[in-house]
Amino acid sequence: MSNVGIMSMQRIANYGSFLQAYALKSMIEELGHSVQFVDYHVCPPVISDDSESSNKLTRMVKKGLETFRFHAPLSHKLAFISYKRSYASKYLTLLGIAEEPNYNPTLDCMVIGSDEVFNCIQKNTNVGFSPELFGAGNNAGKVITYAASFGNTTIDKLRKYGKAEEIAGYLNDISAISVRDANSGSVVRELTSREPVYHLDPVLAYDYFGRCDRIPEIHTNEKYLILYAYSGRITDAESDWIASYAKRRGLKVYAIGGVQKCADRFIDCSPFKVLAYFRNAEEVITDTFHGSIFSVISQSPFTTIVRKSVGTGYGNEEKLTDLLNRLGLTDRMTFDVTQAEHINQEAAGLGGAQDLLSEQRVNTRKYLSREIGSK
Known part of the structure; x- marks a missing residue:
């Protein structure tokens, strides 16, 4: 049995970050190893932004105030702030953090990933540019x-x-490199x-x-559509259309992961x-990215809205296109939310994706077993 460390985005208050971390930990433990999560020192970001403070408390206050500027019910905003404040105390212990x-720490092997651990040219002061995320200064x-x-x-950009x-230099010192997308590979x-080598995100693998055995059974007395997006990314026009669409379909809108103008419920769970x-x-x-993955593994009809990158601003086109292309599900993507009325009424078409997942899960186990070892 080896002592294995995982360095990832495990402390980020985000469902996708948690579930990918839990999945990778579980897969390595199934190979017979002990697993602990390893932290990196947050360093200044490469791209400076005067609006981004390096003080954690200041960032928290700013995020809280920002929430009140979103167009969403006040009760949802308060619930969202409570969700963010209590996230670490409620859920990180489930990862053993x-x-x-x-x-x-002293380790036999350290696994870096998954998530955007190599996304170093950005302005997020919560991550910054940390050489440790590339394996520098490790004790493994x-x-x-x-x-x-x-x-x-x-x-x-590099x-x-x-x-x-x-x-x-850092990459050349890494024994085996596994990536999840074409840009990273290139x-x-x-x-x-x-x-x-290419592998799927741990939530898929x-x-x-x-x-x-931790996924509960839930029962609701209403049918619902999940809107899974960060606060502030769904425009007012998109939100108004989603509200109208859901009403025509006889569905309530459940917002998960962020507050939304059109939501009937904000889900904190x-x-x-x-x-x-x-x-x-x-x-x-x-x-x-992970909203699309959750839809795939649950085999729920879904539409993924693609956003183009503008300057140093947010964009998801590259990673979502790559993900859904690998799964044979590019027909689930659109730049126009109104296309969801057509996309979501088509058969989910996830059978081929499930076959691919079965194959890739075997490949993942072989890779981890080969590079770390197995019982």
């Missing part, structure tokens, strides 16, 4: 990655901000001339509904219960 950071006998992603960080050579090849809500949903509309 203590309040005190776990920096640089071996370092590998699993489904790591550069997110919106491209080779051009060169523009003078980080390409430094990142190449960056690795460009910087190291190595061919990475781990059979949650077949292996996890455990990450495992989120999957139960997805499993029971009539339909899903999302503009997130």
Whole structure:
């Protein structure tokens, strides 16, 4: 049995971050190893933004005030703030994560990933640019990655901000590199001339509904559509259309992950219960990576709204296109939310995706077993 560490985005108050971390931990434990989560030191971001404070309390207050500016019911805003404030105390213990950071423990193997652990050219002061996310300064006998992603960080951005050579050095010291998307693969090849292996996000690779006994049964007295998106990303026009569409379909709108103008309910629940809500949903509309994944594994009819990147602002086109293309589900994507009326009424068409998941789950286990070892 090896002592394995996982360095990921495990402390981010986000259902996707939690569920991918729990899934990877579970898969490694099933191979007979002990697992702990490893923290990285947050460093200043590469892209400076005067509006972003490095003080944690200041950021929390700013986020709370920002919530009140969103167009959503006041009760939902208050519930959302409560959800964010209590998230760590309620859920991080389920991952075995203590309040005190776990920096640089002695390990047999450290696994970096999944999530956007390599997305270093960004302005988020919660993450910043941390060489430790690339394996620097570790105290492990071996370092590998699993489904790591550069997110919106491209080779051009790395060169523009003078980080390409430094990142190449870190990557060359990693024993085995696994990525989850084409952009990340191309960056690795460009910087190291190595061919990475591709694996699915842990939420897809781990059979949650077949292996996890924490997902509850839920019963509601109404049919509902899940709107899974961060607060402030669904425009007023999109929200108004979703409200009208749901009403025509006889559905209530359940907002999960963020507050929404059109929501009838804001759902504050455990990450495992989120999957139960997805499993029971009539339909899903999302503009997130993990919202799409939750829909796939629960086999719920869904539409994914794609956003283009503008400057250093948010964009999800690259990662969502890559994800759904790998799953053979590009017909679930649209730039226009009104297309959800057509997309969600089509047969879910997830049978082929389920076959692919079965195959990729075997590949994931083989990779982890080979690179870490198995009982």
